[in-house]
Amino acid sequence: MVALFHDMMHKEVEVYVDDMIFKSKTDREHIQYLRKLFERLRKYRLRLNPAKCTFDVRLGKLMGFIVSEKGIEVNPDNVKRLFGEIELHSKVHISTNSVCSPIFKLLRKNQKTKWNEDCQKAFEEIKRYLKEPHVLLPPVFGRPLIMYLTILEESMGYVLGQHDESKRKEWAIYYLSKKFTNYEMRYSQLERTYCALT
Numbered sequence: 001m002v003a004l005f006h007d008m009m010h011k012e013v014e015v016y017v018d019d020m021i022f023k024s025k026t027d028r029e030h031i032q033y034l035r036k037l038f039e040r041l042r043k044y045r046l047r048l049n050p051a052k053c054t055f056d057v058r059l060g061k062l063m064g065f066i067v068s069e070k071g072i073e074v075n076p077d078n079v080k081r082l083f084g085e086i087e088l089h090s091k092v093h094i095s096t097n098s099v100c101s102p103i104f105k106l107l108r109k110n111q112k113t114k115w116n117e118d119c120q121k122a123f124e125e126i127k128r129y130l131k132e133p134h135v136l137l138p139p140v141f142g143r144p145l146i147m148y149l150t151i152l153e154e155s156m157g158y159v160l161g162q163h164d165e166s167k168r169k170e171w172a173i174y175y176l177s178k179k180f181t182n183y184e185m186r187y188s189q190l191e192r193t194y195c196a197l198t
Helices: 027-043 076-089 096-106 117-131 189-197
Strands: 013-016 019-022 059-062 065-068 072-074 146-151 155-163 170-179
Touching: 019 027, 096 117, 146 189, 155 189
Parallel strands: none
Antiparallel strands: 013 019, 059 065, 065 072, 146 155, 155 170
């Protein structure tokens, strides 16, 4: 493909393995580029699969991104999938919900998307965590358990841990965090604490 369209690459066409995207600024240019494409395909006796062709597309998905007249944007489906992964990590990291709160707010329906300093800090914290994930150790039966509970405005979390043999160091054996529902956020501090303990 690349050899066939080498003179058009990065100007009129982008080729990735066996996919091609023809781009243009105007409809007239687009028709000229397509004519050039069809002539070249005819010359080398190549065919396109009509089921895989779309024309006059102003917005579409390409390699995980949304490509439009405005430019290249991140695909919201990928962002949601990433935060689904992060939610899974909340099972082994206590502060996931509170750390991610600024970004989770952006994912709400009818929420205007505005990336701010809090979102950037949350993103940096998430990157740091994913590079150095916490390790949960198995419990040692017969040793007392220690529980730390954190209740915030929008979420709660706890760590279940134990001391090591020297009783100087603690290690985590289980983490849990939960985002409060809108209804639970209206609870008093005492009610939220009770909710976290049950």
